[in-house]
Amino acid sequence: EPEVTQTPSHQVTQMGQEVILRCVPISNHLYFYWYRQILGQKVEFLVSFYNNEISEKSEIFDDQFSVERPDGSNFTLKIRSTKLEDSAMYFCASSEAGLAGAYQETQYFGPGTRLLVL
Amino acid sequence: LAKTTQPISMDSYEGQEVNITCSHNNIATNDYITWYQQFPSQGPRFIIQGYKTKVTNEVASLFIPADRKSSTLSLPRVSLSDTAVYYCLVFNPGGYNKLIFGAGTRLAVHP
Numbered sequence: 001e002p003e004v005t006q007t008p009s010h011q012v013t014q015m016g017q018e019v020i021l022r023c024v025p026i027s028n029h030l031y032f033y034w035y036r037q038i039l040g041q042k043v044e045f046l047v048s049f050y051n052n053e054i055s056e057k058s059e060i061f062d063d064q065f066s067v068e069r070p071d072g073s074n075f076t077l078k079i080r081s082t083k084l085e086d087s088a089m090y091f092c093a094s095s096e097a098g099l100a101g102a103y104q105e106t107q108y109f110g111p112g113t114r115l116l117v118l
Numbered sequence: 119l120a121k122t123t124q125p126i127s128m129d130s131y132e133g134q135e136v137n138i139t140c141s142h143n144n145i146a147t148n149d150y151i152t153w154y155q156q157f158p159s160q161g162p163r164f165i166i167q168g169y170k171t172k173v174t175n176e177v178a179s180l181f182i183p184a185d186r187k188s189s190t191l192s193l194p195r196v197s198l199s200d201t202a203v204y205y206c207l208v209f210n211p212g213g214y215n216k217l218i219f220g221a222g223t224r225l226a227v228h229p
């Protein structure tokens with residue numbers, strides 16, 4: 001069964017450093033997402049991406065965050081200058097093209113990258 | 119987006135059927151209901167989705183009454199490996215809808 005993959009599985013960084021989290025969505029999917037989950041808290045939506053541009057972003061996704069699809073397979077989340085409060089599990093998800101007005105295409109989540117900012 | 123309410127936690131024993139009910143009183147006409155499962159340190163995993171009446175797949179059943187103000191996820195004959203957090207979500211259909219997760223229901227299955 002196809003799956004979303006993420007690298008690295010764990011990342012430790014110093015406050016103020018830049019990090020790039022990488023994701024390989026399922027190959028025929030066109031919609032991509034990033035979510036995060038702070039330890040013991042809810043899964044929170046960060047951003048959705050379609051057709052090489054951001055579709056929607058949350059309040060969390062400020063100017064320190066950016067996303068990119070640099071090639072036909074990778075989808076990346078960059079945090080420009082990490083803060084302590086960025087420590088969390090970051091999940092990438094993808095879904096096939098949606099049929100507008102029909103039903104929600106299932107979002108498939110990757111295993112996550114655990115980011116620890118010291 | 120309609121707010122969902124579900125129990126914080128539930129306990130069960132191996133082999134029992136587990137029913138987790140979610141209320142979504144403000145569900146809109148076009149909203150669908152979906153359930154996800156999450157194991158510790160893993161990404162959420164889709165379980166089942168429905169609009170009304172009953173939906174069944176190889177993992178679970180979803181019961182949605184006529185007024186659609188609640189839904190019940192039914193897990194038949196649970197095992198220890200079903201210990202996880204279960205999320206009920208309501209959404210509008212479309213191409214790139216975000217999923218809004220609540221706190222979920224933490225199900226513990228005991229031997």
